[in-house]
Amino acid sequence: MSLLGGNGLGLPMAIEIEVVDVDITVTQSAEKAILRTMSDDNEDHVLVISADSGGCSGYLYDMKIIERPVEEGYQEIKIRGKSILIHNRDSDLLNGIILDYKDTLMGGGFQITNPNASKSCGCGQSFG
Amino acid sequence: MLIRDPRPISLLTGDKAVEAISKISTNRIVLNSENNTDRIVVCDSNGRVVDAPYVVWDENGVILLHCTTKIPEYLSSVARTLSKNSSHVMNATGAIERFVCQEKYLPHNTGMSVSGLGISGLYSIALNPLDYENIHVVDLSAELLIEFGGLTDSHLNGNHLPHHIGLLEYVRLDNGCYPGQEIHARMDSRNPSSKKLIRINLHGVRDINSLTIQGHNCRLIPEWSDNYAHGITHQDLVDGEYETEFGIVHTTTVNTAL
Numbered sequence: 001m002s003l004l005g006g007n008g009l010g011l012p013m014a015i016e017i018e019v020v021d022v023d024i025t026v027t028q029s030a031e032k033a034i035l036r037t038m039s040d041d042n043e044d045h046v047l048v049i050s051a052d053s054g055g056c057s058g059y060l061y062d063m064k065i066i067e068r069p070v071e072e073g074y075q076e077i078k079i080r081g082k083s084i085l086i087h088n089r090d091s092d093l094l095n096g097i098i099l100d101y102k103d104t105l106m107g108g109g110f111q112i113t114n115p116n117a118s119k120s121c122g123c124g125q126s127f128g
Numbered sequence: 129m130l131i132r133d134p135r136p137i138s139l140l141t142g143d144k145a146v147e148a149i150s151k152i153s154t155n156r157i158v159l160n161s162e163n164n165t166d167r168i169v170v171c172d173s174n175g176r177v178v179d180a181p182y183v184v185w186d187e188n189g190v191i192l193l194h195c196t197t198k199i200p201e202y203l204s205s206v207a208r209t210l211s212k213n214s215s216h217v218m219n220a221t222g223a224i225e226r227f228v229c230q231e232k233y234l235p236h237n238t239g240m241s242v243s244g245l246g247i248s249g250l251y252s253i254a255l256n257p258l259d260y261e262n263i264h265v266v267d268l269s270a271e272l273l274i275e276f277g278g279l280t281d282s283h284l285n286g287n288h289l290p291h292h293i294g295l296l297e298y299v300r301l302d303n304g305c306y307p308g309q310e311i312h313a314r315m316d317s318r319n320p321s322s323k324k325l326i327r328i329n330l331h332g333v334r335d336i337n338s339l340t341i342q343g344h345n346c347r348l349i350p351e352w353s354d355n356y357a358h359g360i361t362h363q364d365l366v367d368g369e370y371e372t373e374f375g376i377v378h379t380t381t382v383n384t385a386l
Binding site for chain 2: 002003004007008009010011012017050054055056057058059060071073087089119122123126128
């Protein structure tokens, strides 16, 4: 059932997003972790880093290994044969990030340091 | 009587819409053709409420019935997220007819309704009612919202916790991180809220910021109708009539703010 009718919908909300060429730094420990994590994946698989609305500080990092998306609009960064993709829509938020990996029992895993963030939450998964 | 509600309505298209708004809300919503209405509460990073829209499932996406008089800013970050999946945030104001009415006056033919809201749960939201030509229709104002136990821009200006303005039932800390979650979690574990929202009939007294009722301080929200104001006071205050420094007042708890 659709409730929509009447005078019709307004245009999509206009959001101005600056698309920049993404440059990220991957530390040696993060590089090893990526290669280890993706060692069983075939060449079609890529690591996508994105920033979605949510989290304590407004935006939430997300990292997932998926089959290479068919949609256009991604920028690709090669790390020793493995591909990291960042969507153009996230380029202004994620440009300049440092991707690190901490091998600790508490709070370990991939860590992102973001020069674009004016604030971040305690667990490091959210920024604003 | 039907009251036409002019506040903005948004449509979030695509199958990621529910997930996108759950990530910024104090609660994770479940919405589909069977469970077709819910509510989210959106706070700032200090845990203060900026909007509390009802959410309605639609085959075109998810509809947000905002409580603010302007389209809220947080939608721009949701629009950014959705745009990566070729989904959008659309303005549906005008495409959907939205009304408020007392339960007993709810039109028989309505596309969707949400009931049990406001003072004593007497009020409902009706969407796209049919055949209401014979029902008297007026426009919703902030004054009427105060009378019904509804939220106005003065409740949603980033000064009030959900616990204090009739939205506590939507704060669920198992939703993970959301803006303001740390404040709410700390309150939950260390200092649970003991306040609630009440509607007060001040019998003509105006221009006061607070009063004492039965020994409890009551801070008033600066939005008044001719007869009523809203106040935040201790949860132990029982609904009734009380003598105060400003004369006799009558209080009614707002359990689920409209």
